[in-house]
Amino acid sequence: MVNEVRDRSIDPASQEMLDVCQRAGLETAWDRFDRQQPQCGFGELGLCCRNCNMGPCRIDPFGEGSIKGVCGATSDIIVARNLLRSIAAGAAAHSDHARDVARTFQLVVEGKAPSYSIKDPAKLERLMKEYGVDSPVALAMAILAEFGKQEGPIQFTRRAPPQRLELWKKLGIDPRGIDREIVECMHRTTMGVDNDYVNLILQGLRTALADGWGGSMIATELQDVLFGTPAPVFSEANLGVLEPDQVNVIVHGHEPLLSEMVVAAANDPEMIELAKKIGAEGINVAGLCCTGNEALMRQGVPVAGNFLSQELAIATGVADAMVVDVQCIMPALGALAGCFHTKFISTSSKAKFPGAVHMEFHEETALETAKEIVRTAVLNYQNRDPSKVHIPQIKSRCMVGFSIESIVAALGGNLDPLLGAIKMGNVRGIGAVVGCNNPKIPQDYGHINMVLELIKNNVLVVTTGCNAQACAKAGLLLPEAAEKAGVGLKGVCKALGIPPVLHMGSCVDISRILVAVAAIANALGVDISDLPAAAAAPEWMSEKAVTIGTYAVGSGVYTVLGTMPPVLGSSAVATLLTSGARDVVGACFAVEPDPFKAAKLMIDHIDGQRKKLGLA
Numbered sequence: 001m002v003n004e005v006r007d008r009s010i011d012p013a014s015q016e017m018l019d020v021c022q023r024a025g026l027e028t029a030w031d032r033f034d035r036q037q038p039q040c041g042f043g044e045l046g047l048c049c050r051n052c053n054m055g056p057c058r059i060d061p062f063g064e065g066s067i068k069g070v071c072g073a074t075s076d077i078i079v080a081r082n083l084l085r086s087i088a089a090g091a092a093a094h095s096d097h098a099r100d101v102a103r104t105f106q107l108v109v110e111g112k113a114p115s116y117s118i119k120d121p122a123k124l125e126r127l128m129k130e131y132g133v134d135s136p137v138a139l140a141m142a143i144l145a146e147f148g149k150q151e152g153p154i155q156f157t158r159r160a161p162p163q164r165l166e167l168w169k170k171l172g173i174d175p176r177g178i179d180r181e182i183v184e185c186m187h188r189t190t191m192g193v194d195n196d197y198v199n200l201i202l203q204g205l206r207t208a209l210a211d212g213w214g215g216s217m218i219a220t221e222l223q224d225v226l227f228g229t230p231a232p233v234f235s236e237a238n239l240g241v242l243e244p245d246q247v248n249v250i251v252h253g254h255e256p257l258l259s260e261m262v263v264a265a266a267n268d269p270e271m272i273e274l275a276k277k278i279g280a281e282g283i284n285v286a287g288l289c290c291t292g293n294e295a296l297m298r299q300g301v302p303v304a305g306n307f308l309s310q311e312l313a314i315a316t317g318v319a320d321a322m323v324v325d326v327q328c329i330m331p332a333l334g335a336l337a338g339c340f341h342t343k344f345i346s347t348s349s350k351a352k353f354p355g356a357v358h359m360e361f362h363e364e365t366a367l368e369t370a371k372e373i374v375r376t377a378v379l380n381y382q383n384r385d386p387s388k389v390h391i392p393q394i395k396s397r398c399m400v401g402f403s404i405e406s407i408v409a410a411l412g413g414n415l416d417p418l419l420g421a422i423k424m425g426n427v428r429g430i431g432a433v434v435g436c437n438n439p440k441i442p443q444d445y446g447h448i449n450m451v452l453e454l455i456k457n458n459v460l461v462v463t464t465g466c467n468a469q470a471c472a473k474a475g476l477l478l479p480e481a482a483e484k485a486g487v488g489l490k491g492v493c494k495a496l497g498i499p500p501v502l503h504m505g506s507c508v509d510i511s512r513i514l515v516a517v518a519a520i521a522n523a524l525g526v527d528i529s530d531l532p533a534a535a536a537a538p539e540w541m542s543e544k545a546v547t548i549g550t551y552a553v554g555s556g557v558y559t560v561l562g563t564m565p566p567v568l569g570s571s572a573v574a575t576l577l578t579s580g581a582r583d584v585v586g587a588c589f590a591v592e593p594d595p596f597k598a599a600k601l602m603i604d605h606i607d608g609q610r611k612k613l614g615l616a
């Protein structure tokens with residue numbers, strides 16, 4: 001048993017809770033993953049198609065049985081179409097999130113969403129200037145128009161270096177409207193439309209760029225305007241942040257529109273008084289997944305864990321409410337919450353779950369609903385079953401909140417010190433390590449080992465999403481973690497008082513990384529694809545990660561994936577993604593599950609880039 005939990009996670013708090021779950025007979029994603037074995041070989045290779053009802057069709061990977069679908073689609077077509085649909089889904093998720101933020105921003109500037117306000121007026125001014133509009137209302141209209149536009153450009157794509165923009169135009173992948181690109185993916189992949197794998201993948205690049213430089217960037221910028229641009233703040237991470245004597249409200253999902261209001265409601269004196277009246281010492285809000293990142297970096301709200309910690313948080317027996325909105329929320333949570341007193345509360349009209357209580361959230365009445373939710377959690381505190389309580393006494397301190405603005409501030413006002421350190425070689429390059437957990441890899445094993453390898457080799461790591469939370473739990477987001485870095489990076493971190501791993505936010509905040517690499521490229525007068533930089537998603541699982549990887553590559557960043565995307569059924573598609581793309585967009589994918597070897601690939605790439613730039 002002990003060995004088995006070690007195989008499932010390297011996080012000691014998760015291991016402890018997995019033990020608890022096993023003893024109590026509680027099922028987790030890891031158990032369900034085991035029961036799925038062996039997983040479908042056709043699916044793993046991307047070789048099944050259900051896009052019309054002459055199918056389902058599947059292609060024999062050994063070329064012996066059926067090598068074409070009923071319509072004649074080959075493995076190349078089927079693999080590319082399936083990939084394009086994943087990219088569309090990921091872009092839709094980020095961008096529909098962005099739409100809600102933009103819509104809320106519009107209501108705020110029209111005076112119709114009294115729970116929210118403008119927290120970063122300076123950024124609002126800058127965005128108005130960038131869009132060439134003279135009022136916040138006009139900015140809201142212009143940004144909302146990005147989704148339904150028929151012709152481009154999407155304004156934020158103009159932040160890319162001029163060489164990159166030229167390339168996108170030449171290739172015909174400069175995105176038009178965000179929704180238009182996503183719809184076109186669905187059109188092209190329906191039966192009998194686009195049957196050229198290269199053409200399909202070019203549309204994948206265009207759609208992904210519409211996410212990275214469109215949807216995701218809109219979400220990031222407007223969230224900063226509404227909730228404040230993150231600045232360095234200390235907090236704590238891991239299941240040990242849950243409090244035995246306080247009401248624990250766990251916020252899980254993605255949109256800070258909800259979590260910010262829950263935090264505000266939990267700080268309301270009336271709520272705190274209610275909590276004390278029923279015998280609790282106070283109200284403790286903790287986050288999971290990306291909404292956890294949002295609340296962490298803006299409010300210093302502690303995080304309970306990353307993606308694979310979500311069930312374990314309920315299994316502690318002290319989650320008085322698990323409040324969710326959209327994305328990365330396991331439908332298993334309802335049944336698990338049913339084994340405890342936990343109230344599992346869904347809030348979005350887009351996302352309902354079995355076993356959840358639905359308390360729908362609307363921008364106009366956000367704070368009232370958030371108070372109702374917190375009140376429900378508080379009143380539920382007395383229903384805890386003490387015999388089921390088990391909180392691992394494990395948590396780490398972390399320093400988070402490295403928006404570009406705060407990185408520039410830490411550097412003393414401009415990027416020059418960083419550019420200097422890169423030129424000197426103290427910082428060998430930049431590694432963006434992001435993405436999910438996936439039970440195919442022991443939780444955090446890929447994340448932590450890759451990040452440690454990179455910093456040891458003087459690669460400054462920027463992180464978001466569930467990698468950021470893995471790093472927080474492992475104590476890598478602290479200035480002291482510079483001790484684990486190579487001599488050059490250690491010196492830079494010590495001089496600036498920053499960690500060797502910079503938490504830049506949630507997954508939509510990978511757009512911050514795009515802006516950063518664009519700024520560095522512009523400062524050096526080169527394209528992004530010339531930079532000593534590389535990206536990785538060591539434990540990715542979500543379709544959103546497919547889109548992110550694609551816009552990273554489309555933006556010129558070499559990207560290493562730790563789990564295999566379902567593309568091996570077509571050697572043509574696999575070759576295009578892992579080498580041919582280099583001649584098209586100046587970057588490509590690699591797949592390497594071993595985090596040590598994957599880090600080596602990134603470092604070799606960075607060294608090659610340095611050489612090309614004439615840096616030692």
Ligand code: NFS
Binds near residue numbers: 307508541544
């Ligand atoms: Ni990103 Fe963030 Fe985590 Fe993966 Fe899910 S929470 S949006 S998709 S699992 S990193």
Ligand code: SF4
Binds near residue numbers: 053072073
């Ligand atoms: Fe089969 Fe072609 Fe229909 Fe797909 S689109 S299910 S390959 S017939």
